[in-house]
Amino acid sequence: MSSSLNESLGKSVDVAIVGAGITGLSAAWHLSQRGLTVAAFDGTGIGSGATAVQPGGVRQQWGTEVACRMAREAYAFYNEIGERLAPAVDPRLTACGYLFVARGEAELAAQRERLELQHKLGIPSREVTPEEAGELVEGLDTSEVVGGVWCDQDGYFDRPLAVVGAFADAAARDGATFVGRRVERIARDGEGWRLELAGGEVARAGAVVVAAAWDTPKLLGPLGVELPIEREPKYLFYSDPIRERLLEPLVVVPELHFAAKQLADGSVLASDLGGGSRPDEGKEDWHRNVRRAITATLPILEYVSFPVLVEGFYDVTPDRQPVLGAIDGHDGLFVAAGLNGRGLMMAPAIGRVIADGVATGEVEDWMSALSPSRFADGTLTPELQVV
Numbered sequence: 001m002s003s004s005l006n007e008s009l010g011k012s013v014d015v016a017i018v019g020a021g022i023t024g025l026s027a028a029w030h031l032s033q034r035g036l037t038v039a040a041f042d043g044t045g046i047g048s049g050a051t052a053v054q055p056g057g058v059r060q061q062w063g064t065e066v067a068c069r070m071a072r073e074a075y076a077f078y079n080e081i082g083e084r085l086a087p088a089v090d091p092r093l094t095a096c097g098y099l100f101v102a103r104g105e106a107e108l109a110a111q112r113e114r115l116e117l118q119h120k121l122g123i124p125s126r127e128v129t130p131e132e133a134g135e136l137v138e139g140l141d142t143s144e145v146v147g148g149v150w151c152d153q154d155g156y157f158d159r160p161l162a163v164v165g166a167f168a169d170a171a172a173r174d175g176a177t178f179v180g181r182r183v184e185r186i187a188r189d190g191e192g193w194r195l196e197l198a199g200g201e202v203a204r205a206g207a208v209v210v211a212a213a214w215d216t217p218k219l220l221g222p223l224g225v226e227l228p229i230e231r232e233p234k235y236l237f238y239s240d241p242i243r244e245r246l247l248e249p250l251v252v253v254p255e256l257h258f259a260a261k262q263l264a265d266g267s268v269l270a271s272d273l274g275g276g277s278r279p280d281e282g283k284e285d286w287h288r289n290v291r292r293a294i295t296a297t298l299p300i301l302e303y304v305s306f307p308v309l310v311e312g313f314y315d316v317t318p319d320r321q322p323v324l325g326a327i328d329g330h331d332g333l334f335v336a337a338g339l340n341g342r343g344l345m346m347a348p349a350i351g352r353v354i355a356d357g358v359a360t361g362e363v364e365d366w367m368s369a370l371s372p373s374r375f376a377d378g379t380l381t382p383e384l385q386v387v
Helices: 005-009 022-033 065-078 081-085 105-120 130-136 160-173 213-223 279-297 343-360 365-370
Strands: 013-018 038-041 098-102 126-128 147-151 155-157 177-179 183-189 192-197 202-210 230-238 250-253 258-262 268-272 308-316 323-326 333-337
Touching: 013 022, 013 192, 022 038, 022 160, 022 202, 022 333, 022 343, 038 202, 065 081, 065 105, 065 343, 065 365, 081 160, 098 105, 098 130, 105 126, 105 147, 126 130, 130 147, 155 160, 160 177, 160 343, 183 202, 183 213, 202 213, 202 343, 213 230, 213 308, 213 333, 230 279, 250 279, 258 279, 268 279, 323 343, 323 365, 333 343
Parallel strands: 013 038, 013 202, 038 177, 098 250, 202 333
Antiparallel strands: 098 147, 126 147, 183 192, 192 202, 230 268, 230 308, 250 258, 258 268, 323 333
16 A cells, blocks of 8 residues: 555545554545545554554454444454455454453443343353353363353454555555655645645645544644543563463453453463553552462463563543544544554444445444544443453
8 A cells, every 4th residue: 555655645635544553544445445536644654553563352242332333343344354355464363252251240240231232233242150151261260250251253363464454455456545644734725625744745635534543632633623532551461472272262350450362373461451551660560460360360371471561552532432423513524533442353344434424424323422522512422341
């Protein structure tokens, strides 16, 4: 997905996309599929930023209708990724299963409420007893477990960056171009938009999609658009690759703020989901919390060491929902940001929704929960099943 700078800036395109992470790339492909001319701009390269370090999880177990619907659509797309995107490298979606463990009745009640919603929307999750949980996850200590929820379709891309490349290549085949310049300012330009780039160049487009993660508010603020999207650090501990398979499903223990999974290369990832933002001060505390959770729930990992700490970032919103759609009062301006860690997981649905909005101006009623205007209106739909 490349082009000469002069070619990309020499004429106006139908749609300019600010940001070439997985969100922007999916939007580029969906828009190109509709016959629109598209250019994506990113000063740090294709698939950089948060996209470059995400571990590739894909799940359908969420707690709100809008998140469940988008996850369901994305899952169906990814099961056909070979036919849809013709990736050069097979990303290998492995349905390892996700188990959400409950250690108390309050957590189990919350899981049951989410389970009821998931069933209404066709997601094949199910409640499991402590005994069943132990059968699903070899090595799980069920002595303090009161139940849980399981979906065997949930899983991981063993090669998540192959998904990024597949969207980029497919968009390029449909005529989309990439410009390696940072967008510094967006401004109205007659009936369209002007993008002022680092280095002094200018690009023009009929419509703009801002998919710049935590940088989105900085670009939209000068237009009078205030969006509460912030950068939140996230940290994952990784072991060295282990030959023995110890943990096939992904296990989440909300009450202990803990999650763990063994990846295809044999390394085990583990996270203190409540970890803060200062690794120089908090790393040892997070490591101790992970150790305590392993002792309490997954003693099979007791002798696994975690020498590597990897930093990544979420672009987060107050209700932990994405900001997706047209911006009121700014014709032709759209946003796809505030993904709260689910960019790759829901990229096919996000790109499709943005393309519908740009091409037809129409979106489904249930998508109103993600409208950029919801913060001013106070109509928030908090998502609690964020990992």
